[in-house]
Amino acid sequence: MQYCEIDLSKACSDGYVLAVYRTGVEFGKWNGDGFPWADKHKENNLLELHIFNKEKEFRAIRSVRRKGNSDFIVSEIIDYDKKYENENVKTKSLENKMLMFGEKFVESGDGYYIAKESGREKKIYLNMSEADFEKGIYLKVIDYYDFDENMLMYLSGYRLAGVVVG
Numbered sequence: 011m012q013y014c015e016i017d018l019s020k021a022c023s024d025g026y027v028l029a030v031y032r033t034g035v036e037f038g039k040w041n042g043d044g045f046p047w048a049d050k051h052k053e054n055n056l057l058e059l060h061i062f063n064k065e066k067e068f069r070a071i072r073s074v075r076r077k078g079n080s081d082f083i084v085s086e087i088i089d090y091d092k093k094y095e096n097e098n099v100k101t102k103s104l105e106n107k108m109l110m111f112g113e114k115f116v117e118s119g120d121g122y123y124i125a126k127e128s129g130r131e132k133k134i135y136l137n138m139s140e141a142d143f144e145k146g147i148y149l150k151v152i153d154y155y156d157f158d159e160n161m162l163m164y165l166s167g168y169r170l171a172g173v174v175v176g
Contacts, residue, residue, distance in 0.1 A: 014053040016070045020086050025063030026173060031055040038135025046121060046135035060170050067169040087169040102155050107148035107174060115143040145176040
């Protein structure tokens with residue numbers, strides 16, 4: 011599958027998708043067949059695309075390299091812990107959770123729910139109930155830390171790793 015001239019063949023076939031456009035941000039379930047928000051945004055407005063599951067993330071970020079000529083920097087981020095499990099490396103990981111958008115649950119339907127925050131409503135393309143919303147819907151993020159030559163820790167990377175309730 012191609013989107014915005016990005017080859018999505020290395021993206022996971024099942025997971026989640028986060029897309030940042032000049033015209034808005036969309037989030038939902040990914041099954042490899044396309045985006046749940048259909049033609050809501052024009053492809054040329056895409057700034058970032060993250061397709062991920064618990065094992066890896068596919069990331070494409072728009073970069074302007076030459077005046078008037080945009081390109082995407084594409085990377086496949088795998089689980090560092092698995093990548094280096096048999097090597098002597100300093101990279102360590104830490105799981106974090108970021109609360110998803112919304113102070114108030116509005117409604118849910120087939121494949122989406124709507125939340126409200128600061129007077130704005132947002133449709134999130136996930137099957138979640140009001141009970142799930144009350145427990146808290148979180149975006150799971152894995153941060154990777156390395157140590158420099160003085161053994162001072164610094165954040166060396168991150169990857170999105172799923173959605174959790176509670």
